[in-house]
Amino acid sequence: MSKFEENVMKLLGEINSRLDKMDEKFAGIDSRFDKMDEKFVEMNDRFEKLETDLEEIKGENQFIKRAVLDNNELIKTVSEDQKSTYELLGEHDVSIRKFRRKFSLIEEHEL
Structure with a gap:
């Protein structure tokens, strides 16, 4: 083999070595x-689960919101009824005091 052929073989060997290294890197x-x-597949699965969970939470939130609004209406009704009851009790309290005074006046006159 001539010197030229040796140099070519040496260069081809170096090129092959570099190509092997590039193949390893690739x-x-x-x-x-x-x-x-x-x-990415795992992240996509997690996002899909999060979307499902979020939709469930939205549905539950609507249910809770409706329940709170219903309770607020019930509380308003109870509050109004309680005001009416206090008014009635107040009127009865005034009537009871009035009768007590009349009764005490009657007792004083009888004595």
Whole structure:
């Protein structure tokens, strides 16, 4: 083999070595992309679950909101009834005091 052929073979060997290293690097890059794809699939699954959970929470929130509004109406009704009851009790209290005074006046006159 001539010197020229030796140099060519040596260069081809170096080129092959570099190509092998590049192949290894590309394999590493491919592996990283595969891992990233897996992560994206996992993230997509998690987001879909979050969306499902969020929709459930929205439904429950509407139910709770409706229940709170119904309770507020009930509380307003009870409050109004209580005001009426206090008014009635107040009127009865005044009537009872009036009768007591009349009764005490009658007792004083009888004595």
